Amino acid sequence: MAHSMDGQKTLQAVRKSMEESENEDSSAPEDCDTDEELCHFQDRLDPAVDDLSEDEDGSVPAASVKVDHVTSSSPFPKRRRTSPASQSTQPSSSWYSKEDADAGPPALMFRPARPPGVQLSSADRHTPLDLFKMFFSTDAVKTLCRNTNRRAAMHVAEGKKYKWTAVCVEEFYRYIGLVFYMAMVKLEHITDYWRQNTFFSQVLPPKVMSRDRYRTISWNVHMSDPDADPANDQNRGTPQHDRLFRLKPLLTTIQDACKAFYQPRRCLAVDERMVAVKAKTGMTQYMKAKPAKCGFKLFALVDCSNGYTVDFSVYTGKNDFRSGQGLSYDSVMSLMNRRYLGCGYHVYMNNFYTSPKLLMDLFSQSIGACGTYRDNRKGCPRPTSNAMSEQSARGTFRWIRDGPTVFVKWMDTREVSVCSTIHSAYKGDEVQRRVKSKGGKWTTKIFPCPSPVVEYNSHMGGVDLSDRLIQYYSAQHKTMKWYRKLFLHFLDIAATNAYILHEELSALVQKKPMSHKDFMEELIVQLCGCTRKYPQQSHSEHVPVPVNPVNPDVGKVASYGRRTCMLCREAGQRQNTPWKCQACDVPLCLQLTRNCFQEWHKKL
Incomplete structure (x- = not known):
């Protein structure tokens, strides 16, 4: 509870600071020379650029x-x-x-607004779940549950053929735990995680929730208020239309949390990320130089020293040029919030910006x-x-x-x-x-x-580090709705930033941090409410027992209740036996010269 109260106070302070800075102009736009140049300026990055594509990253390799x-x-x-x-x-x-x-x-x-580093007390013990909840707080998950339940109720009213019971906060955290589990244990199909009685069966997913429950929650995850979605959709094509409406309020919550609990060190870098999706929403971009060539473009500000995502924004289209200077200019200026950061910072970027x-x-x-x-x-x-x-x-x-x-x-x-x-x-x-x-x-x-080249190569490595940390155990998988792809990316940002906070807190107390893999495993266990100890399998179930209980009043005990051995029958023979396997409920011979019981279980 103490962690939650401290986190809420820090988050509220950052939100107040951000609201006060919204009315400040970052810079005065540069006047264009002619109307023709103005039109060109709005569609291009710069009036002097005639053939520039947004898929060039401009990094300087070794x-x-x-x-x-x-x-x-x-x-x-x-x-x-x-x-x-x-x-x-x-x-x-x-x-x-x-x-x-x-x-x-x-x-x-260099005068940062707060002392650089983690804005949490190193004297307190912070578990992986505590750090993750700094970004996915209980209040944020309550909102997710409320909107998800409303969306599911709409689907049921429309005649969807599945049963639905209201999802609660504890169950939604377990659902997130399974999403991260699937990010670490890769299988081809979702249903493979619930396969039974094979060597490839998974232990954790069936113990957390049923397959159908996991799938119905995935189908209905909704970040915005479903009742308010139609009103926003009616404004499509007008300035009142918010393209990111279905990402809110979770988008704002994650952005505020990234800034609230960490003050970056002096050197920052602007990162360009792609969240792969094939949906045609008007916001998707094609960038041939990226591994994910088609998807949503995100602009992120990262700390060069550790890859922490300080802030990020989602690109919504070429019309979102607030200053009139173009996308490359606005994307950087929107991330460099002086009221939150302070002054004296150094930011590194590639030639797109x-x-x-x-x-x-x-x-x-x-x-x-x-x-x-x-x-x-x-x-x-x-x-x-x-x-x-x-x-x-x-x-x-x-x-x-x-x-x-x-x-x-x-x-x-x-x-x-x-x-x-x-x-x-x-x-x-x-x-x-x-x-x-x-x-x-x-x-x-x-x-x-030259010094600028040396320093550029040194600090732009923070971009690569941030991308690697997010991709190691990315929760991304195929979804039916475009906004759920970004929901999964928000999970990636939260988990990665939580791990970086763990590293920073461990360094403050001079303690060796967990590896990224161990941190994610512990986070999954805590989200799912399980233990890391593997449950021991019982071997006492596969034991020979009489086919029928022995009745002492029967005169011929040796031949009482015999049935045909299943293994002998498959071999085309007829052998009767008084024994069967307790677990398999299959009659099997159990003799010194014919041990069908052992041979049968070798095939399982």
Whole structure:
């Protein structure tokens, strides 16, 4: 109860802070030059980009990155600066090289809104279930139960052929436990978890709930109020229509909980996730570079140090551009809430998001940014003097500064372009690369590397870590409704963040944390209300007993109540026996020369 009260107070404080910040404008939109450019701007990421697809992730691998170099004959455009932080001299008309010193940007003081780390007392004992309930609280599950029961009642009234009894909070937690169990123990069909009398039979699912009960709950899981769904559907095509209505209020609850119980460390990264689904809802995206090529796109802010999901948003369509600057701009600005985070944070991103406009607006809010960029983005420098060519040697780099923003180009196996408002161009960093000589021999060589490239590669690993932790034991499986796919992703976020909180709390008390696998197993056991000890099977059931109880008044006891041996009958023989198996209820011979009892049970 103490954990629940502390968690509710923390959650309420964060919600109040978020509500106060809703009316604050994050930045002033940049004016477009013409009506034609405005129309182009609303449909594209940037007016200067003619052919950009949303499926490029732009990450910098350990060996190389391909960044398409686009030259332009147009003069460098003057940028409108509306904030004091962006007041600077025009960038140089020539690229600088390694030998030229860079003073670096003004330093940003790190002042987080709360002490970084877990916002829970390390003196208290937090079980996996306690940590999971920080995100899926009892109140949230009560709402889920209420809406699920209403949805099931509608289905029954429509003539659905199944029995329904109201689901309660305890049963819904057991249902979630089975969802996680199926994430760890993969079988082809749901019904396989309830198969009996085979070597592949599962022990836990039948003890938690019946197969039909699990399936009926899965068919009726509903996050929103079913009675309010039709009113929202009637507004489809109007500004009043909420595309995420069926995800609420659980979506808001998970978002608030992610922020309430953890204050991220300084370095953050913007992650782009895909939740695979084939439903045609108007919100699904196709991204050929992703493992899940079609589905819902989520923008997530993660802590680079441990992969914790700090905040996330669901992409609802290209019309959701609040500032007029495009999807890539708005997705980052909506996640970087200064009132919740504080100031002085560093955020890393790939070239889908990075633009000079975004970096300058973040810097005006005392937030540093670093990311790969595309040469044809508006505002990126394009001088030809002292520029690199395709024949430049490996390790060659050029840089140019525009106020707090430095743009660097580095030649690895291919050209890499990175800009930053955090770092200076070069601090003497070096990287090792395996190089093949003309004779075919591989050797290790050291090459100079610009600081933004080194730091980008170092911190964007937090995105990969976050994705791996979620995918290890993902609850995703086929569903009949699109919003239930996102419900399963919310479960993944809650379980993964709960495990990261467990790691952080263990580090505070200098205790070795459980492995991710052990944590999930313990969480499943606690959700289902079981114990981890495997129930011992009874071997006393398969014992020989008389076919019929012996009646002492019968004169011929030896032949009384005999039946034909089942095994002998299968072999085409007729042998009578007074013995049968107690469990199988099958008559079987039990003699020194003919032990059909033993042979029969070898086949089971």
